[in-house]
Amino acid sequence: MNFSTAEENYIKAIWRLQQSDENVTTNELSAELQTKPASVTDMLKRLSEKKLLHYAPYYGVKLTPEGKKLALSIIRKHRLWEYFLVEKLQFNWDAVHDIAEELEHVSSPELIERLDAFLGYPKADPHGDPIPDSKGRMTITSNLSLQQLEVGAAAVVTGVGDQSSSLLELLSQKNIGIGTKLELKQRHAFDGSVEIKLRNQPIITLSEQLAKTILVKTV
Amino acid sequence: MNFSTAEENYIKAIWRLQQSDENVTTNELSAELQTKPASVTDMLKRLSEKKLLHYAPYYGVKLTPEGKKLALSIIRKHRLWEYFLVEKLQFNWDAVHDIAEELEHVSSPELIERLDAFLGYPKADPHGDPIPDSKGRMTITSNLSLQQLEVGAAAVVTGVGDQSSSLLELLSQKNIGIGTKLELKQRHAFDGSVEIKLRNQPIITLSEQLAKTILVKTV
DNA sequence: ATTTATTTTTAGATTTGTCTAAATTTTAAT
DNA sequence: ATTAAAATTTAGACAAATCTAAAAATAAAT
Numbered sequence: 487m488n489f490s491t492a493e494e495n496y497i498k499a500i501w502r503l504q505q506s507d508e509n510v511t512t513n514e515l516s517a518e519l520q521t522k523p524a525s526v527t528d529m530l531k532r533l534s535e536k537k538l539l540h541y542a543p544y545y546g547v548k549l550t551p552e553g554k555k556l557a558l559s560i561i562r563k564h565r566l567w568e569y570f571l572v573e574k575l576q577f578n579w580d581a582v583h584d585i586a587e588e589l590e591h592v593s594s595p596e597l598i599e600r601l602d603a604f605l606g607y608p609k610a611d612p613h614g615d616p617i618p619d620s621k622g623r624m625t626i627t628s629n630l631s632l633q634q635l636e637v638g639a640a641a642v643v644t645g646v647g648d649q650s651s652s653l654l655e656l657l658s659q660k661n662i663g664i665g666t667k668l669e670l671k672q673r674h675a676f677d678g679s680v681e682i683k684l685r686n687q688p689i690i691t692l693s694e695q696l697a698k699t700i701l702v703k704t705v
Numbered sequence: 706m707n708f709s710t711a712e713e714n715y716i717k718a719i720w721r722l723q724q725s726d727e728n729v730t731t732n733e734l735s736a737e738l739q740t741k742p743a744s745v746t747d748m749l750k751r752l753s754e755k756k757l758l759h760y761a762p763y764y765g766v767k768l769t770p771e772g773k774k775l776a777l778s779i780i781r782k783h784r785l786w787e788y789f790l791v792e793k794l795q796f797n798w799d800a801v802h803d804i805a806e807e808l809e810h811v812s813s814p815e816l817i818e819r820l821d822a823f824l825g826y827p828k829a830d831p832h833g834d835p836i837p838d839s840k841g842r843m844t845i846t847s848n849l850s851l852q853q854l855e856v857g858a859a860a861v862v863t864g865v866g867d868q869s870s871s872l873l874e875l876l877s878q879k880n881i882g883i884g885t886k887l888e889l890k891q892r893h894a895f896d897g898s899v900e901i902k903l904r905n906q907p908i909i910t911l912s913e914q915l916a917k918t919i920l921v922k923t924v
Numbered sequence: 925a926t927t928t929a930t931t932t933t934t935a936g937a938t939t940t941g942t943c944t945a946a947a948t949t950t951t952a953a954t
Numbered sequence: 955a956t957t958a959a960a961a962t963t964t965a966g967a968c969a970a971a972t973c974t975a976a977a978a979a980t981a982a983a984t
Contacts, residue, residue, distance in 0.1 A: 575819040585813045592807045600794040744972050
């Protein structure tokens with residue numbers, strides 16, 4: 487079965503909303519997709535006809551197994567393309583989303599399998615989000631602070647605990663930003679400070695206080 | 706300005722037909738695009754409104770400079786993606802056309818510039834067709850058909866006259882592809898068939914019809 | 925130079941995906 | 955338990971891209 491770009495975008499949005507909220511409503515989708523609620527209702531009826539979701543008028547929708555499978559295949563494509571754009575074409579991590587939004591709708595399954603192999607079967611995209619395998623299996627990684635990360639683990643920076651300018655200044659001076667890949671080399675018992683290694687850079691030290699505010703995902 | 710996939714496909718088809726035939730007609734386009742003539746007329750009027758071509762009812766169309774520029778940018782994308790698919794993802798050269806037809810409509814100019822650099826600024830796609838540069842410039846390599854080649858000459862296959870799957874299948878069975886070196890041993894006056902020698906292979910015979918569609922460059 | 929055939933265009937319909945405005949249903953509040 | 959507010963659906967319209975059937979223009983044939 488082949489689906490349109492619009493249909494795929496609805497399925498993807500429903501999947502995303504479903505993560506935090508079992509039943510996805512028309513208004514939530516309307517906000518997520520920047521589309522009027524009336525248009526959402528129309529599309530939900532069509533997707534329900536196509537067996538991609540269960541639609542109960544006035545109550546909301548839930549993806550069927552087929553819907554979930556489709557969602558994961560689109561997410562797989564999106565994240566593999568993001569990885570390609572950053573790792574091979576040297577794009578900045580925050581510039582790739584819109585391009586991947588287009589590439590994810592290219593339909594050839596063989597293309598994606600070969601791309602995956604070419605990239606060396608990466609497990610996470612440049613934002614640290616896990617890439618589903620060809621069967622739709624995906625390891626759910628949750629955010630943890632650098633302080634909680636275990637020694638030896640590799641991770642990607644996904645955010646920071648506060649937005650103070652003094653923190654942001656410090657991070658930028660140390661070349662740490664969203665999408666930065668790092669490896670935790672050592673943790674000192676005495677003061678909780680950590681030694682981390684960034685790509686192409688010498689090992690640097692971060693205080694426990696700083697390690698607490700940096701959020702990461704293992705990769 | 707941004708154009709739909711359908712619009713881009715019309716522009717590409719007109720460009721292709723314009724190469725051999727100054728004025729492109731509704732019926733030619735109808736055949737090329739597998740679309741009914743009435744639909745073609747509608748689209749031509751729209752593309753004319755958008756200044757991509759000059760449309761004279763009942764007489765046919767011609768691309769404007771903007772139309773040509775758009776055509777060349779799509780062809781550039783198509784051929785770069787084909788090169789990527791063959792050189793990086795190890796696709797067979799005859800399997801990449803349909804995938805490139807989808808990829809060529811992804812809109813980011815930055816993506817294409819980076820892809821070009823990543824690939825090392827290739828000058829020709831896997832079919833031997835030249836890749837326009839970012840300004841739309843393209844070196845026209847003068848090809849001749851195997852039929853025109855003189856007996857005794859050595860040559861390299863640079864492309865084929867059409868992209869039909871029956872032709873591509875036949876060529877792959879005979880181990881003939883882009884870059885294949887051959888020597889023309891003999892031409893039979895009776896039916897125009899030719900005997901050619903490929904490296905490490907016995908002499909094989911090709912029909913005149915096949916010899917006509919195989920494009921080569923002497924070496 | 926008419927007539928016939930071919931090509932092209934017009935007219936009207938269809939599907940997809942969207943919209944606005946109005947009606948309906950559910951939820952919240954008194 | 956009614957009423958007011960919010961969410962959702964229905965109804966009708968529109969643009970893009972296609973189609974079929976009929977009309978008009980051009981080209982070919984006698």
